[in-house]
Amino acid sequence: MTDRRTIGVFASENDIMNAIRVVRARGYDIEDVYTPYAIHGLERALGMKRSRLPWITLILGLTGAGLKVWFEYWTTAVNWPVNVGGKPWDSLPAFVPVTFEVMVLLAGVSTVLVFLGVAQLYPGRKPKRFYPGVTDDRFVLVLNETDASFDLEETRELLSSLNAVDVDERIGEEGR
Amino acid sequence: MAELLQALTRPLIGGDKTPGQVTEDISGLLNNRPGPLWWAGFFLALTLLMVGVIAGVYLIRTGIGTWGLNNTVGWAFDITNFVFWIGIGHAGTLISAVLFLVRQRWRTSVNRAAEAMTIFAVICAGLFPVLHMGRPWMAYWMFPYPNFRGPLWVNFRSPLVWDFFAISTYFIISLTFWYLGMMPDLATLRDRAKNKVKRFLYSIGALGWDGSYKTWLRYETVYTLLAGLATPLVLSVHTIVSWDFATSVIPGWHTTIFPPYFVAGAIFSGMAMVLTLMLVARKTMRLEDYITTRHVDAMSKLLLATGMMVGLAYATEFLTAMYSGNEYEQFVFINRALGPFAWAYWIMVGCNVLVPQFLWFRQVRQNFLAVFVLSLLVNVGMWFERFTIIVTSLHRDYLPSNWSGYTPSLVELGLLIGSFGLFFTLFLLFIRFLPVVSMNEVKGVLHIGRGGHGGHGPGGNGHGGPESVRPTPDPTTKPEEVTA
Numbered sequence: 001m002t003d004r005r006t007i008g009v010f011a012s013e014n015d016i017m018n019a020i021r022v023v024r025a026r027g028y029d030i031e032d033v034y035t036p037y038a039i040h041g042l043e044r045a046l047g048m049k050r051s052r053l054p055w056i057t058l059i060l061g062l063t064g065a066g067l068k069v070w071f072e073y074w075t076t077a078v079n080w081p082v083n084v085g086g087k088p089w090d091s092l093p094a095f096v097p098v099t100f101e102v103m104v105l106l107a108g109v110s111t112v113l114v115f116l117g118v119a120q121l122y123p124g125r126k127p128k129r130f131y132p133g134v135t136d137d138r139f140v141l142v143l144n145e146t147d148a149s150f151d152l153e154e155t156r157e158l159l160s161s162l163n164a165v166d167v168d169e170r171i172g173e174e175g176r
Numbered sequence: 177m178a179e180l181l182q183a184l185t186r187p188l189i190g191g192d193k194t195p196g197q198v199t200e201d202i203s204g205l206l207n208n209r210p211g212p213l214w215w216a217g218f219f220l221a222l223t224l225l226m227v228g229v230i231a232g233v234y235l236i237r238t239g240i241g242t243w244g245l246n247n248t249v250g251w252a253f254d255i256t257n258f259v260f261w262i263g264i265g266h267a268g269t270l271i272s273a274v275l276f277l278v279r280q281r282w283r284t285s286v287n288r289a290a291e292a293m294t295i296f297a298v299i300c301a302g303l304f305p306v307l308h309m310g311r312p313w314m315a316y317w318m319f320p321y322p323n324f325r326g327p328l329w330v331n332f333r334s335p336l337v338w339d340f341f342a343i344s345t346y347f348i349i350s351l352t353f354w355y356l357g358m359m360p361d362l363a364t365l366r367d368r369a370k371n372k373v374k375r376f377l378y379s380i381g382a383l384g385w386d387g388s389y390k391t392w393l394r395y396e397t398v399y400t401l402l403a404g405l406a407t408p409l410v411l412s413v414h415t416i417v418s419w420d421f422a423t424s425v426i427p428g429w430h431t432t433i434f435p436p437y438f439v440a441g442a443i444f445s446g447m448a449m450v451l452t453l454m455l456v457a458r459k460t461m462r463l464e465d466y467i468t469t470r471h472v473d474a475m476s477k478l479l480l481a482t483g484m485m486v487g488l489a490y491a492t493e494f495l496t497a498m499y500s501g502n503e504y505e506q507f508v509f510i511n512r513a514l515g516p517f518a519w520a521y522w523i524m525v526g527c528n529v530l531v532p533q534f535l536w537f538r539q540v541r542q543n544f545l546a547v548f549v550l551s552l553l554v555n556v557g558m559w560f561e562r563f564t565i566i567v568t569s570l571h572r573d574y575l576p577s578n579w580s581g582y583t584p585s586l587v588e589l590g591l592l593i594g595s596f597g598l599f600f601t602l603f604l605l606f607i608r609f610l611p612v613v614s615m616n617e618v619k620g621v622l623h624i625g626r627g628g629h630g631g632h633g634p635g636g637n638g639h640g641g642p643e644s645v646r647p648t649p650d651p652t653t654k655p656e657e658v659t660a
Contacts, residue, residue, distance in 0.1 A: 013623075032388050032389060032390060033388075033389040034386065034387040034388055034389065035387055035389060035392065036195055036199075036360075036364075036387060036616060036619055037360070037392075037619040037620040038392045038393075038395065038396050038616070038620060039389075039392075039620070040620075042389060042393075043389075043393050046389065048389075048390070048393055050397070051393060051394045051397040053394060053397050053398060053401065054397065054401060057401050057405075061405075071320075072332045075320060075329035075330075075332065076329065076331075076332055076333070079327065079329065080326050080327065080328060080329060082328075084333055084334075085333075087333055091332075091333050094332065094333040095332055095333075097335075097338040097341070097342065097412065097416050097419075098332055098337065098338055098341045100412055101338075101341040101342050101344075101345040101409075101412065102341065102345070104345055104349060104405050104406075104408070104409045104412075105344075105345040105348060107401075107405055108348075108349045108352060108353075108401075108402055108405045108406075109348060109349070109352060111398055111401055111402070112356060112398060115394055115395070115397075115398040116383065118394060119390070119391045119394055119395070120384075121359075121383040121385060121391070122383055122384065123380045123383055123384075124380070124384070125383060125384025126384060127363065127382070127384045127385060127386035128386045128388065129386065132367070133367075134367075134386065134387045135360065135363045135364040135366075135385075135386075135387055136195070136196055136364060136367070136368070137194060137195035137196035137199065137619075
């Protein structure tokens with residue numbers, strides 16, 4: 001990793017997909033791609049792995065459900081048993097609805113919190129801005145200038161031939 | 177077949193938009209000063225809300241004796257309004273979660289507004305049980321927390337406690353889902369804001385979103401997970417609401433058909449409300465290119481389908497009563513159709529079963545005025561459905577000496593009016609300060625239905641599916657051997 005990056009700016013989804021294919025085949029190190037919307041199929045083009053967040057959801061959901069069943073049993077059958085209509089203390093079927101709701105609540109909210117944590121999104125975070133208009137209609141490809149063999153001019157020509165509307169070098173600022 | 181292909185290749189968004197134009201159109205709405213129409217609507221909504229506030233303050237100061245309830249009819253307007261508003265919310269979740277999972281890409285134009293509707297409807301719904309408690313400042317007793325009363329816990333076997341958990345979860349998950357979907361759009365607004373205060377507020381909301389694809393990838397995963405969780409949740413919420421009735425031993429309530437019947441009715445009423453709101457928004461906010469005949473057509477068909485399910489449930493209830501041989505059950509249904517509240521029953525049947533039948537005709541589905549009027553009638557019909565279910569089952573008790581009537585008091589009417597005021601006030605504020613159409617999602621569906629003519633925007637190959645953006649590698653830049 002160096003602090004020198006070359007950015008290629010594209011005007012359409014197709015252009016950037018094509019560019020990613022070509023620069024990956026040529027062995028460039030793609031640091032990240034910035035897009036105004038989620039492009040389907042881009043993760044395959046970039047060779048990214050699937051997110052492991054579903055496992056977190058599963059674990060937290062099951063934990064929430066388990067704790068809730070225990071809590072309902074403990075309150076109704078152990079801590080202060082109250083006879084309601086002669087129903088058994090451990091009326092497990094009657095505990096299903098609340099258990100389900102708590103499972104969904106815990107799984108849903110904590111998945112989002114974990115996502116915000118992993119993606120490092122929080123109020124006051126300064127967004128990386130390599131190029132204006134990324135949240136509007138520009139697609140930005142950020143290449144890492146890995147070592148001395150990186151040829152800026154060649155890269156510039158390559159990206160331009162791939163329909164880049166702008167190619168530029170960014171040094172040391174991490175786009176902030 | 178040709179017609180089918182044509183339907184698949186019809187553009188979702190009109191006007192040959194580019195992503196830049198989408199940003200301009202939607203965020204531009206927030207830059208203009210609100211027109212006289214918005215102010216008129218806002219003051220009307222605020223007036224209605226004030227009526228509700230006055231009724232609410234009087235109610236809390238005096239007690240629920242100010243309502244028209246009596247010993248026999250112990251539930252009436254408040255629970256009707258509660259079920260009505262909760263039902264309205266369900267279409268929002270259907271559009272945002274269920275249609276997302278089944279890849280109905282037309283939802284992108286309406287999901288933001290529909291989710292907002294869900295949240296505001298749940299807020300309106302939540303007010304009624306709290307007010308019905310009589311001592312709303314004790315509402316936190318619903319929550320099982322360690323207390324000095326024993327600790328005496330809530331009764332987890334009671335559907336009313338299930339309801340508390342279901343509604344709270346539904347509200348929190350809907351809010352999370354709405355906010356998550358809005359984050360990238362808030363970043364767009366932040367990057368465009370000229371005003372310092374606005375930029376600051378939007379940047380807080382955007383949480384530093386910068387469009388990094390690594391984040392997008394996780395974001396999509398989380399969005400799908402939430403959709404997957406919200407789908408069974410939305411079914412569970414109205415199921416549990418129906419259990420408030422079905423677990424009792426009141427004739428007309430004690431039936432197993434209630435959960436599916438309530439869920440279908442909820443989606444039916446909510447879809448009508450989405451249509452009402454979106455048709456108004458389309459006209460007043462110039463969203464003609466975003467909400468097209470295709471969207472209205474699809475929603476009208478959903479309205480028709482759920483309306484038929486509701487109609488089927490009405491008929492099934494009668495059959496069950498007849499077939500059960502239970503005279504109390506039979507009496508309740510004959511009393512509904514022919515008794516003192518027959519007018520409410522026939523408004524319900526007319527608006528919910530007969531009126532939607534017009535939607536079989538394409539001419540009606542493409543006539544926005546007709547759809548608007550139909551959707552209003554369905555809203556009316558669904559309110560009366562809940563009123564009929566609740567009041568007619570209660571007002572004729574097992575003992576004829578208990579029989580009574582029911583007339584709502586002014587306070588109850590005021591609260592109903594106030595809930596509409598609250599709903600529309602919140603909705604009008606939403607369209608003033610937040611993007612009413614999901615910009616990032618709409619940008620992702622622009623290519624749908626645009627034939628192979630490239631040149632602008634993300635030109636697809638016209639298949640319309642999520643896989644349709646697979647570019648053909650440029651033959652002039654053949655990948656070379658990697659030497660590094």
